Amino acid sequence: MTAEALSAHHVGLTVTDLEETLAFYRDVLGLSVADRFSVGGEAFADAVGIEGASADFAHLEADGVRIELVEYDPEARGSPAAGLNQPGASHVGLSVDDLESFYETLPDDVPTISEPRTSETGTTILFLRDPEGNLIEVLEA
Template identity: 55%
Template sequence: MPSECGRVTERVEVLVARGFDGSLRTPRPPQDVSEFTAHHVGITVSDLDRTVSFYRDKLGLDLLTRFEVGGEAFSTGVDLPEAHAEFAHLDAGGTRLELVTYDSTSRSASEVGSESRLDTPGTTHVGLAVEDVEDCHAELPDDVETLSEPQTTESGTTIFFVRDPEGNLVEVLSP
């Protein structure tokens, strides 16, 4: 038996809507979220070379490509006038990590305000799964800022967090 929400959705799909110009039109059916796949996680940074070095040399991610983008279509798409950016894509076990610096980027995440805290709305982090969190933590170079020793949560996941050179949070976990 369909839920009440399902019945409402079925009715909405057959209604007619008015376009911005006032004309009658049939509304587009809702996008099926099963058609989406995650493509990348993007982080804006102020120093691309330093941040690529951190993820590649200290965390072991593979650098896939570096490229630059600019022009009118890009500027319009990112809603920044005369935008020009340099990108680096790294492979995190099948998930693409996109690091980007814009010509107009002048401050790191830690300089924008207080350092990111996970309980602050809008704070983001990248989660990287490893087989053995304890070994990973032990093998990190001394200059990598860690927030804690590895901890096993009530759910059974072992985690610890580090900050990249820009102040962004990176969770290292073993599910």
């Protein structure tokens, strides 16, 4: 148990092209940009455990949830787990009032796993991928 209570601050996604990914979250998903900044220096590199690291950040607001996009230099190569059932897999969850309308307005080049589907819990869900391949769940409860 920690001495001080924790509270959520943000959900972070590491990307290789901050500008393209930021444009997707802002222009396609309609999230607002709350902040943009860069960080570097020895303290940052030590904190993230990457020699000589610096990074560019964009924070987006999604109804009280902050999504942090970060592009590192140096960039590592690798890919996140491909499927949701893989250990370490992650996704960002966003909700809408009308998922069918949202789905119909998605640009044709946005990859989705399927059309909206209603699960046995009664929640309608849609999984799509951002330009970096990160999974985003859009749901209508």
